[in-house]
Amino acid sequence: MAGTVIVHNPESGSGSHTETVRTRADLCGYALEQSEQAGDVVALTREAAEAGYSTIVAAGGDGTVNEVVQGIDRADAFDDVTLGILPLGTGNNFAKQIGITDIETAFSALEDGARRTIDIGMATDRPFVNSCVAGLTAESVSGTSGESKSRIGGLAYVLTTLRTVTEFDPLHLTVDSGMGAGEPPTWSGEALCVMVGNGRQFAADGTTQANMEDGLFEVAIVKDVPAIDLMSDAVLERLFGQDSAHIDRFQAASVDIRGHSADPVRFTVDGDIIQHHELDLSVRSNVLQLVVGEEYDPVPMDA
Numbered sequence: 586m587a588g589t590v591i592v593h594n595p596e597s598g599s600g601s602h603t604e605t606v607r608t609r610a611d612l613c614g615y616a617l618e619q620s621e622q623a624g625d626v627v628a629l630t631r632e633a634a635e636a637g638y639s640t641i642v643a644a645g646g647d648g649t650v651n652e653v654v655q656g657i658d659r660a661d662a663f664d665d666v667t668l669g670i671l672p673l674g675t676g677n678n679f680a681k682q683i684g685i686t687d688i689e690t691a692f693s694a695l696e697d698g699a700r701r702t703i704d705i706g707m708a709t710d711r712p713f714v715n716s717c718v719a720g721l722t723a724e725s726v727s728g729t730s731g732e733s734k735s736r737i738g739g740l741a742y743v744l745t746t747l748r749t750v751t752e753f754d755p756l757h758l759t760v761d762s763g764m765g766a767g768e769p770p771t772w773s774g775e776a777l778c779v780m781v782g783n784g785r786q787f788a789a790d791g792t793t794q795a796n797m798e799d800g801l802f803e804v805a806i807v808k809d810v811p812a813i814d815l816m817s818d819a820v821l822e823r824l825f826g827q828d829s830a831h832i833d834r835f836q837a838a839s840v841d842i843r844g845h846s847a848d849p850v851r852f853t854v855d856g857d858i859i860q861h862h863e864l865d866l867s868v869r870s871n872v873l874q875l876v877v878g879e880e881y882d883p884v885p886m887d888a
């Protein structure tokens with residue numbers, strides 16, 4: 586059965602979109618499935634994929650997008666299913682990155698927008714589309730000024746969080762990018778956080794956004810920094826800028842992060858927190874078929 590189904594999380598964002606989604610789904614001839622409780626979205630998506638829908642639309646925020654991707658993965662249906670997004674959440678961070686800025690844009694992209702095939706990340710067996718961050722729990726980039734975001738990319742996210750945290754214990758970690766047997770680990774030491782980005786906000790040096798079709802993560806290790814709560818934006822941007830001595834950046838297709846303390850490391854995987862002493866992250870290259878908006882530029886521009 587080819588066809589489109591919307592998997593809707595009625596609790597996402599303002600939680601006041603049920604009627605709109607129902608009406609629009611009817612108009613477009615799309616099927617509609619609604620979650621009744623947390624966790625339903627994964628199961629509903631899996632069933633929809635197994636029933637043969639060729640487009641599954643995640644209607645909700647970033648958490649819903651991640652759960653739909655988990656459902657497609659569990660049905661082993663990446664080859665058969667295209668993911669669409671209706672941005673109904675609070676942040677809608679991932680949707681914005683792929684040019685799906687509002688509901689109207691989302692519906693027109695579903696009708697005749699471009700389809701791309703992007704990478705996803707795997708944290709062991711758990712898929713993610715945007716990021717996996719070890720350590721410092723960075724909530725979102727939404728509290729960060731647009732100007733600051735464009736100058737320092739994904740690290741704006743760390744800055745926003747650092748401002749709100751008064752104290753944190755650095756992590757003692759080894760970060761190994763899988764260079765092969767006998768190679769020394771890529772990095773070992775104390776870090777505030779390690780950001781492993783698949784999404785576009787994690788730009789490599791010299792580009793405004795990351796390439797989500799290149800089979801590589803953008804990795805940034807934020808090493809211990811001086812107390813920053815009183816620093817101005819200009820000083821912070823120097824500290825965290827592209828040539829910062831406080832940050833190591835590299836690209837890798839796989840990364841193994843190992844904590845050296847008795848306590849497990851906290852990882853934020855597309856917004857969800859999990860704890861592990863060691864986590865293996867790898868890219869599944871060009872696996873997720875995705876409906877994108879006009880602003881999505883597969884080849885990142887120069888900054």
Ligand SMILES: Nc1ncnc2c1ncn2[C@@H]1O[C@H](COP(=O)(O)OP(=O)(O)OP(=O)(O)O)[C@@H](O)[C@H]1O
Nearest residue numbers: 597598621622624645646647648649674675676677
């Ligand atoms: N019917 C439901 N009732 C309660 N929780 C639900 C329901 N359906 C899904 N959820 C939960 O909602 C969370 C996802 O919310 P989502 O991220 O989509 O919205 P948001 O937090 O408002 O947006 P964003 O993440 O973009 O800021 C998940 O934890 C999911 O399990």
